[in-house]
């Protein structure tokens with residue numbers, strides 16, 4: 020069977036193909052000539068006809084059937100008078116009749132006259148188009164079949180065009196040779212040309228001899244060069260040139276050359292595609308791998324992710340650390356519960372931790388195979404030994420270095436007891452078996468050692484004093500146990516002996532229910548789930564204590580506990596996302612009975628809940644084990660904070676030193692997991708806080724309690740307590756009274772407190788030296804002075820002022836520490852406003868000087884932080900300072916967002932009705948985003964009226980407003 024390749028490789032097939040091309044070229048050479056002549060024929064016919072009719076108007080309503088009698092030979096078959104025509108005259112419209120203008124019948128007669136033979140091809144032609152389309156008349160001269168749908172010369176094939184010339188008398192004078200008349204006449208160039216077409220078309224083998232091809236070229240060239248007309252026709256002569264070129268074109272050679280060229284290009288392209296595909300595959304694999312990286316890592320920048328990825332290549336292990344946060348009101352039994360969860364405390368092999376926690380107590384435990392949690396310090400050898408054994412075994416199997424080098428390398432670390440323990444098994448295997456043989460054994464040993472699960476139990480102090488610092492430690496990588504005392508009613512007021520409620524915004528009348536809600540809200544707020552982008556997995560277990568003090572049977576107690584928590588949860592909105600955090604199983608315990616089976620069950624549930632979290636089984640580089648061990652060793656030496664350069668030094672001592680970049684990455688991730696505190700920023704990157712409690716201890720120093728104060732400092736001390744102004748001499752006194760691990764690191768303490776926005780240095784505001792930090796600090800969370808009537812500050816009469824900007828916190832929850840931190844940010848950014856020599860800083864309100872005429876006022880109530888800019892000069896135009904308002908808003912918003920480090924927003928920006936004379940709390944607030952879709956919103960508070968988009972947004976949101984309005988255009 021002929022193949023496509025044969026067309027190029029078989030000579031005769033190439034000839035056949037060339038013949039086709041020659042016919043095609045010849046057709047293109049005749050087209051223009053045929054079209055011109057068709058037009059002439061058309062003109063002549065109509066000239067003759069129209070000159071013979073009274074009204075010389077062309078007709079276009081007669082169809083061919085109307086003009087032909089029935090029957091007409093070769094067209095229709097009406098043989099009897101009563102038999103209706105089934106072909107041409109088959110409908111009433113197609114019955115024979117005279118042309119109403121007496122034109123069309125005459126045209127038909129002219130066509131007949133022009134035709135050399137008896138029957139023009141009526142089936143081809145459409146009479147209604149005779150007047151308008153010359154080619155419709157030409158088509159009457161074409162062969163009878165196959166041309167009815169062809170509307171132009173271009174549509175018509177070579178055979179059709181040649182037939183037109185042969186059958187129409189008009190062409191008799193257009194050629195130098197007599198056109199053959201019928202089959203019996205000697206062939207002319209036109210008949211020969213027509214035969215060529217037939218030969219090529221009907222060749223059964225698609226082959227042509229050289230001689231035949233030569234003949235074809237000669238005939239077609241001669242025809243196209245006919246001296247009478249065609250020799251003068253541009254298109255014909257162009258075709259003649261093309262034919263000559265085709266005739267001499269060594270198609271075979273050219274095609275072969277082309278094929279070689281195509282082949283080379285294809286090879287090259289394929290090679291490139293292969294390289295590219297490999298690269299894509301590698302990138303895709305890497306991308307997939309990267310996608311599997313721990314979520315904390317994915318949030319880091321590209322450089323850090325790459326570094327982590329590289330570190331993983333040296334071996335990875337699944338890390339399953341559970342952070343268990345035990346929270347609740349003071350005295351509810353949290354510490355007792357923790358004591359009952361940890362084996363050593365329960366069985367008194369270890370001094371129980373003292374009751375009433377200060378700050379946070381953290382206990383690192385390992386999950387034993389029998390389900391007990393044992394203190395990590397006792398197990399440190401086992402813990403690291405086991406993990407290192409895995410690393411060594413894995414590395415040995417995959418490493419390229421030989422046994423001797425490996426042995427030498429580990430020999431260097433003889434002093435490392437834990438490492439030696441860990442590599443013991445692997446080493447023995449190396450020395451006694453070949454690598455191939457050992458693989459199975461090693462795999463078995465790896466399978467046997469189950470994955471390490473560690474639990475760090477965080478026992479939070481219940482005193483509200485600590486609540487603002489507790490916020491730093493809550494994150495979504497935690498399982499929470501919220502403890503409630505079942506003997507306390509939800510409505511019970513928390514004892515005033517607790518101290519200062521302002522720390523958490525819970526004032527004197529705060530109830531147990533308020534505390535319960537505070538914790539659940541705080542857990543949700545710090546869970547990076549605010550916008551509902553991800554499904555929240557339950558991570559909170561509710562535990563009731565003092566089961567022994569409850570009345571009734573075991574079942575009744577259980578029922579009452581459930582009722583208690585149901586009532587407490589009912590206080591949240593029906594659709595609150597808080598519910599998603601709560602685990603369905605609750606626990607009721609008697610902390611005085613350590614044998615209570617509820618503790619074992621609770622431990623089990625905590626592990627199974629943690630195993631369902633996204634971070635479970637995340638993979639971390641095995642070579643980080645040594646650094647973890649190093650940090651633990653430092654902790655064992657009771658070091659709570661260490662200098663970075665000491666950590667670097669220790670790193671160099673390790674079997675696999677990480678180097679500064681990887682070490683920093685390791686520390687950043689340890690921070691994210693809540694194991695240490697490390698900020699890779701400014702002076703703070705020189706320190707690593709090993710024990711998070713240290714931060715609380717540092718914070719505690721700034722809270723005035725019954726310290727013994729030197730008489731010389733007493734005045735400033737009083738000022739500190741009253742106005743939260745921390746002068747250097749007071750600071751020295753505070754430090755002097757603090758434990759060594761705090762005052763030895765005084766600079767670090769101050770840096771951390773500034774970084775966490777617990778303290779801030781105010782700026783000078785005198786003329787000429789504005790904006791220079793002063794030498795003392797303000798501690799915003801100590802601001803206890805109540806503001807004078809709030810409205811005087813928030814809505815001063817007759818002063819130009821912006822509308823009130825409000826940050827409304829989702830879930831109706833705002834820990835006041837957030838406002839205090841915002842005040843610290845503002846203190847650092849703008850001088851504090853003064854009145855009669857005193858700072859305008861109050862509990863819940865602060866005023867700052869933005870420039871000579873404008874002041875910024877920020878205040879908060881419940882879950883809303885407000886801001887307003889007021890001008891002191893009555894004649895000033897607010898419009899001149901729009902840019903300043905934008906800048907202030909951006910700063911406030913960014914600071915609030917930064918406090919959470921989370922992708923979704925925890926608050927909504929609102930504008931209070933600009934017409935409101937005195938700013939009312941939580942009234943007339945409009946979500947700014949809504950103005951994107953609407954021009955005005957009705958205000959139902961101050962006389963029903965509409966607040967327009969422009970009025971609402973022009974001060975604080977001018978840029979956004981401009982963008983929206985441009986989009987609208």
Ligand SMILES: Nc1nc2c(ncn2[C@@H]2O[C@H](COP(=O)(O)OP(=O)(O)OP(=O)(O)O)[C@@H](O)[C@H]2O)c(=O)[nH]1
Nearest residue numbers: 349350351352353354355374375376481565609610
């Ligand atoms: N009868 C009874 N007493 C309990 C129970 N749980 C705790 N207690 C007692 O309540 C007191 C306070 O217990 P803690 O465990 O210190 O309470 P806490 O919540 O840790 O308190 P802070 O650390 O101050 O926040 C102690 O005297 C405990 O013995 C319990 O289930 N039943």
